[in-house]
Amino acid sequence: MSKTQLEELLSCLKALLEALDNPSDEDSDKDKPSGGSRGGASIEWKLINGYGPYPYLRFRHDGKYRSYYLKNLASDSK
Numbered sequence: 650m651s652k653t654q655l656e657e658l659l660s661c662l663k664a665l666l667e668a669l670d671n672p673s674d675e676d677s678d679k680d681k682p683s684g685g686s687r688g689g690a691s692i693e694w695k696l697i698n699g700y701g702p703y704p705y706l707r708f709r710h711d712g713k714y715r716s717y718y719l720k721n722l723a724s725d726s727k
Contacts, residue, residue: 660711664690668708705719
């Protein structure tokens with residue numbers, strides 16, 4: 650992995666830990682993460698083509714909005 654990819658992975662993992670530490674995110678209806686200029690992290694459950702809901706980790710990294718599907722969290726909730 651390149652240094653850039655490793656930095657993005659690290660940022661994603663930090664955001665995931667932040668989102669998991671904040672249980673109120675699951676009941677939240679807001680679309681944007683909260684938390685200052687660097688953003689925050691949240692887990693959003695979405696319906697995709699009528700199926701789901703599926704969990705997505707949402708956060709900002711280097712000024713870009715990122716979204717990652719949390720496959721294991723989806724299988725644990727079934």
